[in-house]
Amino acid sequence: MRRTITAVLGAGLLCVTAAPPAAAQEGLSWRDCGDGLQCGRITVPADWAAPGGERIELGLARLPARDPAAKKGTLLLNMGGPAQQISVLRQTKALIADLTQWFDVVVSDPRGFEASTAVVCPDPLPVPGKTGWVLPDRAAYDAFTALNRRFGAGCAKAAGPLADKLNSWQVAGDMEAIRVALGEPKLNYFGNSYGTVVGRAYAERFPHRVGRMYLDSVIDQTNPSWESWLLPRARTKERNLHRFAEWCATDKSCALNGRNVLKVWDEVMARAAKRPIPAPGAGPGAAADASLIASRVSVSYEPSWPKLATSLAEAHAGDATQFAKYPDVVPDPALSRIVMCADLPSPTAHDKVMSLEKRLRSVAPRIGWTHAWPRAVQCSGLPEATTIPPREDELRLPPALIVSGEYDDAAPPADARRIATQLRGARFVPVKGGHALYLYGHPCVREHVHRYLSTGKLPAEGTTCGPA
Missing domain, CATH: 3.40.50.1820 (Alpha/Beta hydrolase fold, catalytic domain)
Known part of the structure; x- marks a missing residue:
């Protein structure tokens, strides 16, 4: 690590x-x-x-x-x-x-x-907007790594004595x-x-x-150990999906109230894994595959649950627009990525990330496994950092x-x-x-x-x- x-x-x-x-x-x-x-x-x-x-x-x-x-x-x-x-x-x-x-x-x-x-980094902060943090394949991962490498090199040059x-x-x-x-x-x-x-x-x-x-x-x-660092995060996120389902079963304002929420989740993800679900409200030809949906779910933040329930209900009915739209959030400042990856350097080799995903899926198969990806993607391609x-x-x-x-x-x-x-x-x-x-x-x-x-x-x- x-x-x-x-x-x-x-x-x-x-x-x-x-x-x-x-x-x-x-x-x-x-x-x-x-x-x-x-x-x-x-x-x-x-x-x-x-x-x-x-x-x-x-x-x-x-x-x-x-x-x-x-x-x-x-x-x-x-x-x-x-x-x-x-x-x-x-x-x-x-x-x-x-x-x-x-x-x-x-x-x-x-x-x-x-x-x-x-330190003002000259290149924009790369964010995988259309694919989400769970990149769908090695080609997408390599393409993002190239963007992140350019971003990191520019930051290092701009940092001067702070590089x-x-x-x-x-x-x-x-x-x-x-x-x-x-x-x-x-x-x-x-x-x-x-x-x-x-x-x-x-x-x-x-x-x-x-x-x-x-x-x-x-x-x-x-x-x-990066694996033991990720496992509690994966398990906690998985439990939060179950908490969301329990809330939905008792709160009549939930768009999925009266339905088996975990079954709906499984069916949406299985369908999106086979063929991306159309997202007509996100632009011509837009669709959401399973990786994108997994990336966009904020299951650990309770105020987001009503919107998540509505988004899942719509996706189950064939419209994944809410998942395909770019989220309305402001990313951390560009320099945050440089600092965090220096203090918590993640494995970034694609094969290693896939291996971590497989391990996390064994304990958190529905959503917790996604923790294998964001830090690895953010740190991929950045300059080697001196770490004590x-x-x-x-x-x-x-x-x-x-x-x-x-x-x-x-x-x-x-x-x-x-x-x-x-x-x-x-x-x-x-x-x-x-x-x-x-x-x-x-x-x-x-x-x-x-x-x-x-x-x-x-x-x-x-x-x-x-x-x-």
């Missing part, structure tokens, strides 16, 4: 991590920048393995504590992605406003993104520089989704600087709070449990819910998070959270 860093850089690693990063030469000052935020900048090395080399800027934003005299310090927040943070915070302040009762909440655009020294320096190991150094610039003796941290990857990297590099750490919807970047494998041994740091949703196939509980065993004293709280539990307002989760971050008190061992 993991490509390792060169011996030369590995040999220099001990020297780099022995001393904390220096703060910005000019210090950190804040200025009002609209929407109730204050913004600032610091400079850091482009490469933490060569701290005397070229420097880049990090853009920061702060949502100040309600009562500066009563605040308990600063909380560094990463809402996930990998993606810009400041512009997202402007739109989602209400989701984290409760935290300003105790903290200045600080975010930073990661290296390469928006307000920080940015091959966009990964969680480097971002952990940036986080330590932010702590120093803020003047905080310890880093209090809230990482959501991909933010858990950089949080785990920081805990490994700077365990003695960790304060209170909350990790939500954990993605495990330490697992050396995280240690899998126990890290000694103050007890962390970790939560994960039972229905989350992007960051399943198996990942959270594994990371919890690596952070000594961590408390894992399983939740009946999906992804980004705090940010989506799960009341039980928010109650435990507020108590932990404000007082340091963890939930009792064995604590769980039911449905929101």
